[in-house]
Amino acid sequence: MRTNMLSCLKKGIIASLCTAILCGLFPHQAAEAFTDQVIQRGATGDDVVELQSRLQYIGFYDETIDGVFGWGTYWSVKKYQEEFGMEVDGLVGEEMKTMLERSTNYDEEFVQRALREGRQFTHYGQTPKHKQKGPKGAQDQPEVARRDPGAAPEAPAEEPAPAPQEEAPAEEPAPEPAPEAEPEAAPEEPAVPAPEEEEPEEQTNEANIQKAMNVPDGYSENDIQIMSNAVYGEARGEPYVGQVAVAAVIINRIHSPTFPNTASGVIFEPRAFTAVADGQIWLEPDDTARRAVLDAINGQDPSSGAEYYFNPDTATSGWIWTRPQIKKIGKHIFCH
Numbered sequence: 198m199r200t201n202m203l204s205c206l207k208k209g210i211i212a213s214l215c216t217a218i219l220c221g222l223f224p225h226q227a228a229e230a231f232t233d234q235v236i237q238r239g240a241t242g243d244d245v246v247e248l249q250s251r252l253q254y255i256g257f258y259d260e261t262i263d264g265v266f267g268w269g270t271y272w273s274v275k276k277y278q279e280e281f282g283m284e285v286d287g288l289v290g291e292e293m294k295t296m297l298e299r300s301t302n303y304d305e306e307f308v309q310r311a312l313r314e315g316r317q318f319t320h321y322g323q324t325p326k327h328k329q330k331g332p333k334g335a336q337d338q339p340e341v342a343r344r345d346p347g348a349a350p351e352a353p354a355e356e357p358a359p360a361p362q363e364e365a366p367a368e369e370p371a372p373e374p375a376p377e378a379e380p381e382a383a384p385e386e387p388a389v390p391a392p393e394e395e396e397p398e399e400q401t402n403e404a405n406i407q408k409a410m411n412v413p414d415g416y417s418e419n420d421i422q423i424m425s426n427a428v429y430g431e432a433r434g435e436p437y438v439g440q441v442a443v444a445a446v447i448i449n450r451i452h453s454p455t456f457p458n459t460a461s462g463v464i465f466e467p468r469a470f471t472a473v474a475d476g477q478i479w480l481e482p483d484d485t486a487r488r489a490v491l492d493a494i495n496g497q498d499p500s501s502g503a504e505y506y507f508n509p510d511t512a513t514s515g516w517i518w519t520r521p522q523i524k525k526i527g528k529h530i531f532c533h
Contacts, residue, residue: 230298236289240266243309248289250308251301252277262308286488416494420460422482424490427464429482430472432529439527440486442500444493446531449504456504500524503531 236244245266252258252270257277260269271287278285283293424447432443450456450463457463464470464478472478500506506529507517520532 231289231294236266236294238266238268238271238287245270246308246312247303247305248274248297250303251297254301254303262312264312416460421487421490421494423464423478424460425482425487426478426480427470427472428489429486430477430480431470432527433483433486435527435529437485437489438499439529440489441492441497442503442526442531443506443529444490445498445500446503446506448493449498449500449502453504499526500531502533504533506531 231244231247234240234244236248241264243264246262246264248266249258249260249262249264249270252273253262258270258273260273274289274293275285275287277283278287278293281296283296424444427447428440428444432440435443447460447463451458451460457466465473468474470478501523503523505517505520507514508528509530510528512518517532522530522532524531
């Protein structure tokens with residue numbers, strides 16, 4: 198009995214020492230962790246600053262820490278999710294935040310102070326820039342601010358950057374009177390109103406956070422929306438790769454001289470898409486359809502360059518069967 202009591206006492210002392218040591222090594226983990234919100238593309242603020250810092254700490258993000266969840270952050274998140282066997286959706290939820298908190302350290306006071314002073318991070322943590330796994334290298338960028346969060350909390354050694362110059366506010370032009378009884382030209386393509394997005398909460402480092410770029414270059418929010426409508430109307434229920442393939446067909450047509458060169462022009466071309474003919478084009482698309490469109494815009498093409506597709510069980514056109522077939526994905530056959 199006495200031996201068992203001594204053994205339990207020893208285990209208790211060891212457990213207490215381990216807890217004290219861990220708390221000493223990571224004093225800010227619980228206090229400075231993420232909020233409960235899911236962080237996604239377009240977000241701005243302190244959660245994004247922490248996300249970028251932690252990703253860069255272990256070599257998954259090599260761009261500037263600026264608190265803006267743009268495309269560089271998006272692809273870094275997906276790379277992290279892919280490497281650690283998580284769902285690759287670009288959304289930073291509880292699972293990914295927990296993994297980052299356990300594997301990285303985050304000196305919030307240092308980062309926020311540097312942001313307030315107008316500095317731009319290109320290297321944070323212990324992973325050298327040439328080993329970073331982000332979407333593009335940062336070795337050609339100036340290393341303006343660098344910090345090893347595991348070091349003692351001393352004032353940073355680099356020289357303080359000069360305070361950013363204030364830009365003179367642009368003068369608002371005087372409103373011009375609207376012309377009377379002058380009809381507007383009818384638009385050639387149907388316009389789809391962009392969905393309303395919730396405004397991000399105001400953050401403390403406003404001067405250093407810019408509005409995120411939600412849409413890739415060359416495409417408007419209206420393009421993304423109508424393409425999402427088309428993918429949802431044509432391919433909901435299909436596997437995700439099949440939805441990306443349908444979006445890729447639309448993009449392939451935009452780039453082809455045979456078809457109109459805009460998203461709306463391609464989609465609303467007469468007899469081009471069944472969803473337009475039966476009205477399903479106006480159904481509200483889900484997040485999966487929008488994600489499929491964005492992946493296709495960013496280069497994914499499971500259709501292998503197809504400009505046509507059809508469902509062999511429902512196709513009524515004999516002409517479509519004459520097109521050279523490439524592959525079948527789900528219920529759709531993709532062809533040239």
